[in-house]
Amino acid sequence: MDIFCKDLYYQYNKNTEFVSYALNGVSLTIKEGEFFGIIGHTGSGKSTFIQHLNGLIPVEQGILTVGDYDLSKTDVKKSKKEKKQLKDNLKNLRRSVGMVFQYPEYQLFAETVFDDVSFGIKNFMPNLSPEEVRILTKNAIETVGLDYEKIKDKSPFELSGGQKRRVAIAGVIASRPSILILDEPCAGLDPTGKTALWNLLHSLHERVIKTIIVVSHDMNDVASNCTSVAVFNRGKVIKTGTPKELFSDSAFISDCGLEVPVTAYLTENLKNVGIKIDSDYTINRFAESFANYLKNTEKADL
Ligand SMILES: Nc1ncnc2c1ncn2[C@@H]1O[C@H](COP(=O)(O)OP(=O)(O)OP(=O)(O)O)[C@@H](O)[C@H]1O
Ligand SMILES: [Mg+2]
Numbered sequence: 001m002d003i004f005c006k007d008l009y010y011q012y013n014k015n016t017e018f019v020s021y022a023l024n025g026v027s028l029t030i031k032e033g034e035f036f037g038i039i040g041h042t043g044s045g046k047s048t049f050i051q052h053l054n055g056l057i058p059v060e061q062g063i064l065t066v067g068d069y070d071l072s073k074t075d076v077k078k079s080k081k082e083k084k085q086l087k088d089n090l091k092n093l094r095r096s097v098g099m100v101f102q103y104p105e106y107q108l109f110a111e112t113v114f115d116d117v118s119f120g121i122k123n124f125m126p127n128l129s130p131e132e133v134r135i136l137t138k139n140a141i142e143t144v145g146l147d148y149e150k151i152k153d154k155s156p157f158e159l160s161g162g163q164k165r166r167v168a169i170a171g172v173i174a175s176r177p178s179i180l181i182l183d184e185p186c187a188g189l190d191p192t193g194k195t196a197l198w199n200l201l202h203s204l205h206e207r208v209i210k211t212i213i214v215v216s217h218d219m220n221d222v223a224s225n226c227t228s229v230a231v232f233n234r235g236k237v238i239k240t241g242t243p244k245e246l247f248s249d250s251a252f253i254s255d256c257g258l259e260v261p262v263t264a265y266l267t268e269n270l271k272n273v274g275i276k277i278d279s280d281y282t283i284n285r286f287a288e289s290f291a292n293y294l295k296n297t298e299k300a301d302l
Helices: 046-052 080-096 113-124 130-143 161-173 191-207 219-225 243-247 250-255 262-272 283-301
Strands: 003-012 020-030 035-040 061-066 097-100 179-183 211-215 228-233 236-241
Touching: 003 046, 020 046, 020 228, 035 046, 035 191, 035 219, 046 179, 046 211, 080 097, 080 113, 097 161, 113 130, 113 161, 130 161, 161 179, 161 191, 191 211, 191 219, 219 243, 219 262, 219 283, 228 243, 236 243, 243 250, 250 262, 262 283
Parallel strands: 020 236, 035 211, 035 228, 097 179, 179 211
Antiparallel strands: 003 020, 003 061, 228 236
């Protein structure tokens, strides 16, 4: 499912003195298969934009399609039947486009992990038998790296922060979305928890979720994990490209109120002293290139 939007506008508190122009003409294409990063200064419209992608915020102005779903606003009056059709379509869309909000663990509510994770499945697929629900729930819990038998009857509130976040993600992926969107998924996690979560997202991307979209304030994470990135600024997408294309332009990134990842900073500074590192700004590639450089200079010195 590709995502396509053109000239998307959105205002909060429209026609009041508290109006806030959150989206001011967003145009963006996200191809199926991407591990897509969304960056931008605070208040630039990132969260407002992603909530359009599964219809949580209805399109007010502009074109938006997600796969075959056309979410663009139409002014044509609809019959009762058409309205029912739209409601069904929206439910299918929400099943296909999973959304993990910031601090998703705050939304855990059920008495047991099993009930929490199976909630979405029962909602989206009401005709499944209890055994089918059990299989999908078990699968989702194991997919996020938790032990089903050990955790299924626990209260979500007894778990650690990292485990709670995994349970919340399991609840979203349980109904097998093709697109998974996460708003600041690593917020509040310690470095080990962060690395584990990125590893989990990559393994989901390889095995079960076609497209992943991540909103992040951490440029190091974006550079190391995303295939493409869009930069939001004052409610618009002002640039898209690979992390390397974007972060090579440090003046542009700084004008956007952002910082370049440490790999870009080091590559640039080493270049200024005559050391050329062939890096795509992922931390692994940078380390590999730098190690090669050191090996070659050692050889030259011998
Ligand atoms: N519920 C709301 N009511 C009124 N205004 C809002 C609401 N949510 C967001 N806004 C405003 O809309 C604009 C875009 O907000 P949004 O939350 O989409 O930005 P963001 O890029 O996600 O920011 P952050 O990085 O801080 O999460 C901001 O000016 C914000 O104050
Ligand atoms: Mg936000």
